[in-house]
Amino acid sequence: MSQTVGSKPKPPGIFSLLKPYSGLVTLLILFALFSNSVNLWLPKIISHGIDGYFHNRFTQMHFDAGPTAIEFSLAVVFIFVFGFLQTIIQTYTSEKVARDLRARLSDKISRQNNLFIERVTPSKLLTNLTADVDSIKLFVSQALVSIVSSVFIIVGASILLLTINWKLALCVMSIIPIIGGTFFYVLKKVRALFIKSRGVIDWLNKVINESILGSALIRVINSQQLEFDKFLKANAEARDIGLSILRLFAGLIPVITFSASMATLSILALGGHFIINNTMSLGEFASFNLYLAQLIFPILIIGFMSNIIAQATASFQRINAVLDAPDTPAGGSITENLKGDIELKDIAITYGQKPALKQISFKVSAGSKIAVIGPTAAGKSQLLYLLTGLIKQDSGEVLFDGRNIDDYDSESFHSQVGFVFQDSIIFNISIRENIAFSDTVTDESLEKAIDTAELREFINGLPDKLSTVVSERGASLSGGQKQRIMLARALAIEPKILLLDDFTARVDSGTESKILANVQKNYPGLTLISVTQKIASVEHYDQIILMMQGEIVACGKHGELMKTSPEYVQIFNSQQSTSNYEV
């Protein structure tokens, strides 16, 4: 049996995971071997007891069961103590490995840039942190000890059987390869099905996830039946794979029990013969039956565990792919305060075939106000992402105060650039923590940010004021409230540069203009770059950049653009009819 295990290709790396825990693992295996070796001795004690009794009976002597009973009890208590210790160490070790692995993963993830997360996708990372770690946990807690114990029991029991009666022993042992062989054959087939079923489960989960995230739409369209049909298809597939696996096992189990029965039969036929010939005692006969019972289970365990090892290896490789990912380049070391000059030189970004930004160049001088307008998918948000270093250009340069963005220490850089994202990102923590999201925010900055974003009244109306916890995705807040919290979050770090991505979309224009006036007053000298749809609110800006399809179409002050850019005039006119009502 041990050869079968040995011939399996050694899973690369998975055992290396255990190195830091070698003390615990050694202890674990040691305890398991202690209890198992005593366990192997139990049938011997019973056999001696039986033989002792019958021997005494034939010699008409009184048999005292006491010593056997004491010997047996001691052995049993020994097994219990070590078994229990093994259990505790087993749980402790596996959870420790899991916790440390999760911590390593999260530490690694936390040091990656946004591109990495987007590329690997959050859901894959979630699987790495949960399901993959769980399968490694299972490997540590079950597979290791079980395989060592099983091999030990199979070898030990075989040796003991051989010493009792080698002929009968060989006969009984012949079932080991039969059961082992069938089992591995079936398991190989099952494994392929397991992989398939994992895919179907992913499919099921995808349908469930989308039906939860899109629940409002589904109810508006009344497409519950449609979703259910999608689910039914995936679910039926899952059931069919389940039934295929079942059929394989249904064939396997009878083969195993029948082989074991044949062993029992040969013990009776041959063993009976040996007892009749007086070459074997009744106690030995009984112990053969007991060893047979001990022998079958470990064979199956090894099979099951090889499966767990295979799964854990796959999981470990996936986890390693994340752990081995190159670290984000450390970036520069400049920690000087920014003045606020920004320059973009010939920036180009391409996603796949599609250019997102082409030949973008412009300059912004410190303290000025810049607007970026343009149609949907013009690349406006990309531009802002670029300016915060969330994405990287394929060619060209981004300069702050004449120095490359990559030369800045990222922490110091981010603490001076405030970014209000277009989508509302509210964390499931208190409003205070949502706004003072960066840990360097002082109370004073927090209060100023709240006042600037016109949130004071709203917050005062909340039951726990600033300590009110907002639920995930901010379901309890309106779109405008979320946007204003995001603005306050960006202002609270006292930025030198503020980037607004379509901030005006969800905030009514009255509040908007009040907020912008507040910003002007409370944050003098701030460089502002605002992506917006509304010309009216940016007419007086120092520079307006009009973008279309990833290119800068026109650039200049409002008055100039009205003279030089037909596209700008078109946009202006489309808003004109109502702009006189804007405050």
Place this chain on the structure above:
Amino acid sequence: MKYNLNDLQANAPKSSTWSSLNKLLQLISHEKRNLLLATLAIVVNSTLSLLGPLIIGRTIDKYIFVPHKNYHGVLMNCALLLGMYLVALLTSYLQTILMGGVGQRMLFTLRNAIFNKLQLLPVGFFNQNKAGDLISRINNDTDKLNQFFSQSLMQFIGSIAVMLGAGIFLLSVNIKLGSATLIPAVLILIFTSLTSPWVKRKNARNLKSVGGMSGEIQESLNNFKVIIAFNRRDYFRKRFEEVNTQNYESAVGAGIANNSYVPVYALFSSFAQLIVLVYGIYLVSHGQLGPGVFAVSYFSYTNQFYNPLRQLAALWTSFQTAMAGWERIAQILALETDIVTIDKKVKELSPSLLEFRNVHFGYDDDREILHNINFKLERGKTYALVGPTGGGKTTTASLIARLYDPNNGMVLLNGKDIRTYQPVERTKKIGFILQEPFLFTGTVRENILYGNEQYISHTNEQLEQVILEANLGSLLAIFESGLDTNVISGGDSISLGQKQLIAFMRAVLRNPELLILDEATANIDTITEKLLSDILNKLPASTTRVIIAHRLNTIENADEIFFVNSGEVIRAGSFDHAMDMLLKGKRVS
């Protein structure tokens, strides 16, 4: 209606494993025939496998361990055994395939039941629960059930059958030795029933912390750009370390609770062997028991009784984990939607397409959002809802689309209580473009036609024709590969504005009588927006439009404007008047 599952869980009365099992079994009441056959196979199979040791013991006592040995008799019994084993080969196959089949179909039914329930629950349910938590709850808990039904159920039932059979044989062959052998089992039973609530609690706590952890991971990873832009990598680390430690502690607790059964059971079963040995010898010496039955049959039965018991310890915890998962699922299954179709024939007198009559509403009981709202929407007109953020515009729209029901008062559609309409009919009449557009992973085509049976069999060319006729051609042109452009749910592959365009096309192609746009164009540039407004104007004359917007140019064509602020909807009349109110209202707020 309270839909928060964590609160519900905290308040739920503790139910026993058996009552939850009972609820579970009700799901497979239609499988009676298969269950019966499976039970039959199990009984025959267990009986056969248990007769073996007895026959062997008797063979020894009759033919081997006696003065007049008879090897022929031994061989005769061997032949008998061989016959039995062959029959058992068949029954053991049947047992697995029948019982396992029931398990698989039960899992199938159960998954369908959960998903079906999710579809039946109203929007309120999804707003009151964290999406990440909900997803993890459903995925993890069904997976726990999956593991049990696919892997452990067969062993579970097989073990119970063999154990019961062995118990019966132990008692019937020699009642004295049999009952003595079973004493440790009684102790095990007491021990288990005393500790099982504790184990269950530990496992439930662990499951909950797993849910909390994946919720935390999801929230952080999905919002990673904020974490980077605000230098809060440490926030991610800290929050994660917290949940990680918490999970570690609860998992160690659950693990030790689960695993400690194994050595305890082993101890008890060894003592059973000791009892057989000592008491058996006593009985043999008094001639009350044959030496073969003692040395082979009783040790075999003790093994066959206690070995499954040991496995049952492991299986029992898997069963309990499954039951804990099932209980959490049952909580969802027990929820009832509060948005039900009522049967009321009385026709209210209202000629309007839609009317709000004394409507009061709040998301929870203690905070009313809308106070006594009254307004009417006429067929074919365009209405605008304006007002400051947080004033109740989206809430009003949600009530029109019956995502929620009013706490008080009534919403009338075509003069009938909106609650009397079948959902199919209602959703056909009312289109609602949500503030946050949602796309399914797939193509633009699939998303535009989502839930739209009318054009489902159209070829791309035919569909493009339909789109052109609906004046939507210029919108489709924005997507690089047209209808076949791939979109990923929740991905950033296309912009928010583009998502809104898809949602717009989706709603227009459904051709509703009443179309609500909830800031549905907020992230679309003004040129494209102009296109949208042209499209809206070209909708059939009978279509009523309700537009919610901040940007005023989108509403200048409105026939009537409602000003929504502090939970009140006020008819503002003309555009200029509305402007006045808006400006004044803003100063007030």
